[in-house]
Amino acid sequence: MSACRADRRTRFRPFRRRTAVPAVGAVLVALTLSACGSGGTSGGGGETQFVQGTGGVDIVKDRDARKDAPELSGTTLQGEQLNATEKFKGKIIVFNVWGSWCSPCRAEAKNLVKAARDFKSKGVEFVGLNVRDPDKANSVAFEKSFDVPYPSIHDSGGQLILRFPKGNLNPQAIPSTVFIDRNGKIAGRALKPLTEDELTETLDQLVAEK
Structure with a gap:
């Protein structure tokens, strides 16, 4: 299942259609717009167009x-x-951008929960960023339904995302996951719902860093 990227009407910038013309020929990459699923129980994204990302x-x-x-x-x-940043200083932080209305977010939730529990003893902390959810009740219900053990910052307008440096693994999709190393540096990013294996492989690499 693909992640959902917001179009120009949202605060999140999409990738524009670009045409590259190398010496051998031209390559065209087209991005199509589609509405993100509601996740079945909550609203907030139904009227918004998103670009499917992989x-x-x-x-x-x-x-x-x-x-x-x-x-x-x-x-x-x-x-x-x-x-x-202060509370988990010196630890690896997995920062996940999600919305209760987003079907891909629901698809990856159980994987995030399992990884959070499996890696906590290894110095890894998870933090969620709940966006485009004006009604916090939907978000709280989402957390309860998946038994999420880590906190999520509520930022309906997505202002916290704008703090990330542009063009350097900043979150650009819903869901997005940013991996921050023990030194407070941005070590990695995913613009898609993550599988259990992808989370494990990535975190094993970061935990192994000395």
């Missing part, structure tokens, strides 16, 4: 080339203030 997990192998992650702070769905 791709794997991009990892920055050269640690010196990794960029600083922004401050990840805000009010959680439970109404508590959380500065994940």
Whole structure:
């Protein structure tokens, strides 16, 4: 199942259609628009168009080339203030962008929950960013239905996403997952719902870094 990218009417920038003309010939990549699924129980995305995106997990192998992650702070769905950057300093942070109305988010939720539990003892913390969900009740119900063990910052307007440096593995889809290493650097990103194997493989790499 593919991730959903917002069109120009949202705060998230899509990839524009581009035509590259190399010496051998021309290659055209076209992106099509479609509505993101509602997830069955909650609204908030029905009137919004999204570009379907695919791709794997991009990892920055050269640690010196990794960029600083922004401050990840805000009010959680439970109404508590959380500065994940400070609270989880020195740990690996998995930052997942999701919405209760998004079907791909529902598809990956159980994988995120399992990875969060499996890797917590290895110094990995998960933090959610709940976007485009004006009614927090839907988001809280989503968390309860999947027994999510980690906090999510509620940011309906997506302002926290804009803190990420543009053009450097910033989240551009719903769902998106950004991996932050122990030094507070952006180490990787996925613009798709992640499988259990993809999460395990990525986190094993980051945990192994010394």
